[in-house]
Amino acid sequence: MNKPNLSIKIGSMEMKNPVTVASGTFGYGPEYADLVDLNRLGAITVKGICPDEHIGNQTPRTFETRGGMLNAIGLPGPGAKGFIKKYVPFLKQFDTPVIVNIWGKGMDDYGKVVELLDAEDTVTAYEINLSCPNVKEGGSAFGTETDSFSRVIELVRKKTQKPIIPKLAPNVPNIGRFAKAAEDCGADAISIMNSFPAMAINIETLQPELANRTGGLSGPAIKPIAIKLVWDAAKATKLPIIGMGGIYEPEDAIEFMIAGATAVAVGTANFTDPSTAYRVIDGIEAYARRKGYGSVSEIVGTVKA
Amino acid sequence: MKQEKTTVVEHHNFQGEYRILRLSAPQIGPMVKPGQFLHLLIPHYDRSILRRPFSIYKADADGVSILYKPVGRGTEAMRILRVGDPVDIIGPLGNGYPQQAEGKIPVLVAGGYGNAALFLKAKELPVKGVAFFGGRTAQDILCVDEFKELGWDVRPTTNDGSLGTAGLVTDAFDPWMKEQNIESLELFVCGPNPMLKAMGDRAIERGFTAWLSMDKNMACGVGACLTCVIKRQTEQGWEWARCCKDGPVFESREILWDE
Numbered sequence: 123m124n125k126p127n128l129s130i131k132i133g134s135m136e137m138k139n140p141v142t143v144a145s146g147t148f149g150y151g152p153e154y155a156d157l158v159d160l161n162r163l164g165a166i167t168v169k170g171i172c173p174d175e176h177i178g179n180q181t182p183r184t185f186e187t188r189g190g191m192l193n194a195i196g197l198p199g200p201g202a203k204g205f206i207k208k209y210v211p212f213l214k215q216f217d218t219p220v221i222v223n224i225w226g227k228g229m230d231d232y233g234k235v236v237e238l239l240d241a242e243d244t245v246t247a248y249e250i251n252l253s254c255p256n257v258k259e260g261g262s263a264f265g266t267e268t269d270s271f272s273r274v275i276e277l278v279r280k281k282t283q284k285p286i287i288p289k290l291a292p293n294v295p296n297i298g299r300f301a302k303a304a305e306d307c308g309a310d311a312i313s314i315m316n317s318f319p320a321m322a323i324n325i326e327t328l329q330p331e332l333a334n335r336t337g338g339l340s341g342p343a344i345k346p347i348a349i350k351l352v353w354d355a356a357k358a359t360k361l362p363i364i365g366m367g368g369i370y371e372p373e374d375a376i377e378f379m380i381a382g383a384t385a386v387a388v389g390t391a392n393f394t395d396p397s398t399a400y401r402v403i404d405g406i407e408a409y410a411r412r413k414g415y416g417s418v419s420e421i422v423g424t425v426k427a
Numbered sequence: 428m429k430q431e432k433t434t435v436v437e438h439h440n441f442q443g444e445y446r447i448l449r450l451s452a453p454q455i456g457p458m459v460k461p462g463q464f465l466h467l468l469i470p471h472y473d474r475s476i477l478r479r480p481f482s483i484y485k486a487d488a489d490g491v492s493i494l495y496k497p498v499g500r501g502t503e504a505m506r507i508l509r510v511g512d513p514v515d516i517i518g519p520l521g522n523g524y525p526q527q528a529e530g531k532i533p534v535l536v537a538g539g540y541g542n543a544a545l546f547l548k549a550k551e552l553p554v555k556g557v558a559f560f561g562g563r564t565a566q567d568i569l570c571v572d573e574f575k576e577l578g579w580d581v582r583p584t585t586n587d588g589s590l591g592t593a594g595l596v597t598d599a600f601d602p603w604m605k606e607q608n609i610e611s612l613e614l615f616v617c618g619p620n621p622m623l624k625a626m627g628d629r630a631i632e633r634g635f636t637a638w639l640s641m642d643k644n645m646a647c648g649v650g651a652c653l654t655c656v657i658k659r660q661t662e663q664g665w666e667w668a669r670c671c672k673d674g675p676v677f678e679s680r681e682i683l684w685d686e
Contacts, residue, residue, distance in 0.1 A: 146652070147647075147651065147652065148651055149647075149649075149650060149651030149652075153647070153649050153650040153651035153672070154649060154651060156428040156429070156649075157428065157429070157430050157517065157649070169651075177667070178653065178667070181643070181654075181656060181657075182644060182654075183653065183654050183656070184644070184646045184652065184654040186475060186476065186477050186646075188474055189474075189476065190476065191476060191477065191646065193646075193652075193654075195652065195653050195654070198653055198656075198667060341476050342476065390476065392647070392651070393476070393477055393478070393646050393647045393648075393651075393652060394468065394476050394477065394478065395430075395468065395515065396430060396517070396649075397430060
């Protein structure tokens with residue numbers, strides 16, 4: 123039987139398979155390069171970049187929970203210029219598109235960071251972080267109100283021809299409205315979902331387990347939440363969806379695609395097993411073959427609901 | 428750095444609550460440098476999703492050993508590992524201890540099973556010297572004979588006085604230090620944070636070198652997630668340094684301790 127076509131498109135970005143990594147779980151690429159052949163990934167999504175260097179939160183920054191983990195790293199990073207200097211020469215070597223996750227402390231930062239990055243051919247697309255639960259400025263403040271959400275996307279749209287992919291917050295009453303707003307503002311795709319706002323408290327010290335007090339929950343515990351959000355959003359928009367949230371096995375990724383995701387991202391599972399993305403790619407291919415599909419995109423949105 | 432599917436070849440009690448786990452790891456074993464660690468995925472343990480970092484105690488062409496104590500949910504769950512069981516590890520990770528500087532007098536300082544992280548260094552150092560091992564009781568002073576066989580002059584201290592000097596490592600180290608050419612001392616240290624800080628403070632006050640192996644909770648272990656960061660002094664102030672990638676070994680002057 124013929125090998126199913128694994129490639130997909132997100133706007134003008136061609137991915138050789140539908141699997142990328144979730145921003146923040148894979149550094150900027152070199153960190154995992156000894157363990158993962160970056161040429162095998164559909165795309166590399168790097169950690170959030172804002173215009174200037176950012177120090178992030180105090181420690182403890184992560185805390186393991188049952189079936190997941192909390193993080194409040196706080197988006198430390200080298201800034202746009204630091205990213206270009208330190209990581210673009212490395213990322214250039216690979217035949218894999220690079221999605222740069224961008225964020226801002228204020229509205230203007232989103233435009234500024236794109237201005238600084240856009241001339242780099244290595245930067246294939248932008249994922250717009252409108253949903254980080256761990257920074258006071260920006261982040262989820264923009265992602266939970268449709269007005270500011272739309273304004274950020276419109277601003278970024280004016281600055282670049284490259285695909286732009288808003289990353290949606292999970293803690294909104296109606297994700298379909300955000301999905302539709304993204305489409306109306308010229309986004310090329312949407313990412314669903316960011317980590318879920320959450321908290322853990324030490325019962326002896328009575329202190330929160332994270333220095334930031336609250337963080338974002340990720341890992342297998344959130345997968346069913348993410349599946350529903352993807353399913354909801356897919357009904358509201360024609361945009362391709364990059365689905366993520368607790369993907370550990372190929373079956374998890376396939377479930378996201380059935381719910382309506384065109385592509386998927388492996389996140390926290392990279393920490394557990396860096397070979398997860400390989401297994402997911404192979405598993406999606408095997409499923410498509412077993413179903414007799416000519417292309418993996420035939421899996422997308424096949425849910426009978 | 429490699430990810431390797433290893434097999435348990437040895438797993439038993441060592442002394443008191445401490446246990447030895449030996450894994451066949453023909454890929455990772457030969458790559459190990461003293462002071463590096465491995466990141467172990469505890470099998471059949473579905474409550475935890477993160478790996479656990481362990482200092483490498485011994486390593487050779489065939490595999491690696493760790494010396495551990497069940498202290499939490501993860502290490503408790505490791506008790507069930509049997510000879511022949513598969514264990515997924517990533518390693519060797521971290522920078523490890525540097526080569527000894529010329530003309531320096533090497534000193535080992537460890538708290539509890541911290542000396543497991545020093546064993547390969549103890550073996551590698553061309554000139555042996557004094558090793559200060561501290562623990563709560565005699566049960567917590569490990570591997571004394573092994574270090575003695577390598578030629579180290581082991582000086583134990585225990586909080587309860589059940590072995591060696593009664594008190595903390597510093598109670599044995601301080602009087603000894605005063606009789607040395609202090610600035611020539613080069614310490615290789617592994618143990619709990621208060622001990623690391625005590626040794627680091629002395630190194631700065633008295634002008635000797637101390638290499639401290641820092642222990643922070645980790646998630647990825649490879650430098651990506653930025654969980655295990657500590658403050659490293661810079662000319663302008665400080666920056667975050669990752670214990671997993673930039674460390675775990677730092678010179679005392681690099682570290683900016685949190686108050």
